[in-house]
Amino acid sequence: MADKLVRTHTNQSNRAKAKDALERKVVFRSVLDNPFRVQWPSIPINIQNAILARFIDMVQGVSEYHVEREIRSRKRKSSRAATTTRATKRPRWAHKPRVVDGIVAGSAPLEQSQTADSVTADGEHDVVKPRPDVLNHLTFGINEVTKLLEKTSRSYSRTTVSASSTQEPPSDDRPRIILVCRGDVSPPALLQHIPHVVAACNTRGMGKGTDGIHLVTLSKGAEASLAEAVGLRRISVVAVHVDAPSISELTSLLENIPPPTASWLAAPMDTTVSLIPTHIKQLRTTAPKDMxxxxxxxxxxxxxxxxxxxxxxxxxxxxxxxxxxx
Known part of the structure; x- marks a missing residue:
């Protein structure tokens, strides 16, 4: 999804007065933009769809695992609630239990109570489905992915200062591809920090034998497809780790798309100083015709x-x- 070259804001200013009898004209003012900015990568629609399709093939069986786990959790909660209700309800004529040597008379042994917890409310034994291996190589959610990126960035900065005291993060813990459902997240400000954190990881990881982290934005409607494939209610951001199965099928589609970097975070390699070009944007506003x-x-x-x-x-x-x- 390519960004617009010019972003237009049509909201009325908070300082504008409704009862202004003077006629106004449209003027443009040049203001300095933030030079330390990282743009979202521009990825063609066909590559976005191909990556989404291959990722859905990668997570086959994850949806069934999450759905069955939710069903088991609800059954356990309902059975415990029913057991608690039966235990707390007691006839008014019932006497207090007789305690002999610290044991309540008439109570069931401990082994029987533990066995009863393993049986669902329908009387069937709860069979636990094994956890898919691909879940060990995925991270879901804006907060969790941000924590993973910050952890990776800190590890690279520590290894730069002292390589002997701190080791790099495990290879299966580093992200390789970040999938962002940018078209489905509202407000967009929730995702504005992700390009900068990814660029910091890529810049600080240069020269350490690590591959860059690709940032992939998905078009509108991709969040519903991801949530259905994984079996969760909603997914905005997904991090695919470097040791994920079939990761090469995803990285092969991103060979011509460079990972985002931040030049101002890189260590100077020579004595020459490269300046960041000045970014000037035009602010559309109004001014009175008769000053x-x-x-x-x-x-x-x-x-x-x-x-x-x-x-x-x-x-x-x-x-x-x-x-x-x-």
Missing amino acids: KAAKEQRSRGRAAAKLRKKERIKGSQKAGVPAAEA
């Missing part, structure tokens, strides 16, 4: 405000209220 009339109107407004303040102070003094409280 002289606008200044006169603003002066009259200030004089009227001062007069109202004086009258308010005089009225409070007559009423016996101190001027500070008025």
Whole structure:
């Protein structure tokens, strides 16, 4: 999904006055933009769809595992709730249990109670399905992926200072591809930090024999496909680790797309200093057509405000209220 070259904001300014009788004209003002910015990568739609399809093939069986685990959890909760209800409800005529040597008379042995917990509310034994191996190489969620990227970035910065004291993170813990459902997340500000964190990891990991982290944005509607394939309610960001099965099928589609980097975080390799080019953006705003009339109107407004303040102070003094409280 390619970004627009010019972003237009049509929201009315908070400082604009509704009762402005003067005619206004549209003007453009040049302002300096933040130079330390990382753009989202521009990835063709066909590559986005191919990566999404191959990722769905990679996570075959994960949806069934999550659905069955949710069903087992609900059955356990319902059986425990029913057991607790039966144990707490007691007839009014019932006597207190008789305790002999610290053991409640008539209670079931410990082995029987443990065996009963393994039986569901329907009387069937709960068979646990094995966890798919691919889940050990995936990280879901904005917060969890951000923590993983920050951990990787910190490890690279520590190894730069002292390579003997700190080792690099395990190979199966480093992310290789970050899938972001950018078209489905609202507000977009929730994802604005991800390109910068990915660029920091790639820049600090240069020269350490590690592959860069690819950032892949997916078009609108991809979040529903990912959630259905994984068996979760919603998925905004997914990190695929370097040792994930069939990871080469995904990286082969991204050979011509460079990973995002941040040049200002890289260590200087020579004495020459490379400056970041200046980014200037045009701010669309309005200005009065008659500036002289606008200044006169603003002066009259200030004089009227001062007069109202004086009258308010005089009225409070007559009423016996101190001027500070008025």
